[in-house]
Amino acid sequence: MMTRSMCVILFLTFITAGMILGIFLQLLQFWNLEKSSGPSPWVSKKQSAFLHLGLVKPEILSWSPRIILFRNFLTMEECDYLKTIAEPHLQASQVQDTKTGKAVTSDARTSYGTFLTLGQTKFSMIQAVEKRIAIFTQIPQENAELLYVIRYRPTEYYLVHHDYLPEDTIAGLKGGQRVATMLMYLSNVVEGGETYFPLAGSGNCSCGGVTVQGLCVKPNKGDALLFWNMGLNGKVDPRSLHSGCPVLKGEKWTATSWMRQGSARGFWNTKKPWTSEAFKRSYTA
Template sequence: MDPKVLLVMVSLCFFLQLSSGKESLLGLAKGSSSTPFDPSRVTQIAWSPRAFVYKGFLTDEECAHLISLAQGKLVKSLVADDKAGQFQFVVGEHRTSSGMFLAIAQDEIVAGIEAKIATWTFLPQENGENLQILHYGIGQKYEPHVDYLYDNNDLEVATGNRVATVLMYMSDVEKGGETVFPGSHARGSDNKTECASYGYAVKARKGDALLFFSLHPNMTVDPSSLHGSCPVITGEKWSATKWIHTRSLVMKRVVADGVCADENPSCPGWALEGECEKNPLYLMGSEYNVGYCRKSCGMC
């Protein structure tokens, strides 16, 4: 299906879903948790960008499970850099969190969360990147940035642009740690930190999820989707991110299956830091998942 047609259909279905106001409007895909989708928990917070908050999207058990999968495996977060059309991940001082990636459908709980995201967004599961678990300590932040990819980089050509992002909060943050949209026309959030005052800000509350679209329905990029993670002032912040593309990512993984190669330029560094042993499912793969760093982890 043409990605433009898909995005228009998704937008229509999404808003019809919100307008129904009925609990359990949709069941979840196979492998998901038993918690049904409840549109009455979803609040539209802005049109520019199109952004929505789902109260209680994750259960306490799901939050605890995701955190447990990440503990002991976190590394310094990287940022995307596509200078001169050469897409790579690098360390940047404007992003100071730590994180790690899970394998697609790594276990039953992760598969259930991924299915729940697809149910809410009306975007196919196969269009989603691996879940990234992030931890922010005191003072750690991610300065304002956009999630969409710039023209002519290799990743966009292969997978289509990032159309939407789902941010899931797995802990309450006593002060700070808000997700702020500096370019949003919406105002009046209940957050009082200086960072949060620059635009509409969503407070990190355990179990809540934020969905926002990086592309307009006509597939052009939406600069108002500029967003950042405010510094944590008191407490700590755990979150999980799912980036969703306009095209399926499955073909890319199937093509790579059986080939001993690295699919991330950071693989050699990760291997030297012992990440092959700390995060084997993502880096080396399993009988069900293709690893992203097979060459650097010595699987050739």
Template sequence: MKSRGKTGAGIITGWSSMGLPAVFLLCIFFFFLGFFGSSLFSQQVENESASLHITRPRPRMLNQNEYDPMPQGDSGDDYFTTIPFQILSWKPRALYFPGFATEQQCNGIIKMAKVKLAPSTLALRKGETAENTKDIRTSSGMFVSSYEDKTGILDQIEKKIERATMIPRRHGEAFNVLRYDLGQKYNSHYDAFNPTEYGPQKSQRIASFLLYLSDVEEGGETMFPFENGENADSNYDFRKCIGLKIKPRKGDGLLFYSLYPNGTIDPTSLHGSCPVIKGQKWVATKWLRNEEDFD
């Protein structure tokens, strides 16, 4: 017991003999040692996280069990559904849907389209002919309705588009499946038809939904040159590939609106398909109308 007492007294005596200035300096030394040590450790953790490609947390998906559904109407559903999307632009209103279709669905659509492909055509303005517009759209394509597809793939996709857009599927045209080979493109154009250029319209295209069926190694982007009013005041060259660009990724979807809520054409909805530089581009387009009977 005595030896323990002497040891304790020796420590106290040693600190006392150093004096207050020395004790103060030691305290400062240990403070900065701890501060810089923690900073270095924090930096090391950040570097290790970066090397492991740790990114910001992904948005939490909706859990069916978290909410009690409201009483639905006769035409509604009693379950929650989540179709993730990103707002790409407000001018035009353009939404991106990652992973909208599966790889198997995309491959199935390509398989059914390959046997019926033909050079793509255009709706002609007054005075235009197929000959003087042949360089505007150089892809190959075909039209197919969901009721023609015995596999049921297009029916599944059409139902999902209906949920994503809240536009009844009976307002949709047949799917236009397109293939763009090397160098092929579609110059900037509108999906809606201006009556002053195309004559009176029985119905109008409200929106377009593009389902990318393949990746493209380089080029092939969907572009909006007038996004947010850019390039609209200049003498725009419709062959240019500028503005907001969306790279095709297999299974992803793109929705954009051609009309304002008042029914007039949104000038910023001008869009096109950039030339394919490397690879091949497959896409299925669904045009949505403001009327059911549009034939």
């Protein structure tokens, strides 16, 4: 009887020890997988720190249209750097004439801005920003237009508009339609300057000191706003209508990345010299 009891005890002890060892080995395997995976399959551990990935906090603002706010998307140094390299080259912002397709100045858009050059995209800090955009949008870096840095002073604004291009201008256009927009805030605005989506949200908000219905996003230095100009059905989304509310006090600085359906950078790789008119026709809207 004693021998049988000892055998049962030894058997149960063996089973228990095996289960504990199995759990330990499984936890060890999970730890190794987590340690080796990193924050993104696109980047190494060293790149992860350089790209600021661990500090970015996404917040969904709307499903229709699709709008996501990324807190801490840019570092303060990146914001100041973009402003510094762009400021000497600012010119009156333009819109695309719906009749001629040419870029023209308009009372609908009173800010000043400039596109970064292809050479500037090779700078390490610009590379970090563009790679970060590609990671969080899941749109290849080559599909992005050159970054456009914009400055709004008091009373300046951009009336309601869509970022997608007129459908009759897409045929033969390098990169195709604009799929999404990443709007990055480079400064804090004392008053006004909100980004306003009249067809998003269901409450009221303040746009340049005026109470309106919809969704208003107040600029916060380092944050970025991602919104989709095309729906999941592959068609342009009219609900992505938005505006830049008038600045009341302070200055508003932003950097915008418009992302296309296909490669938008191949235009710059041609050996033929590009003209300002070709640049405006292909990249400004």
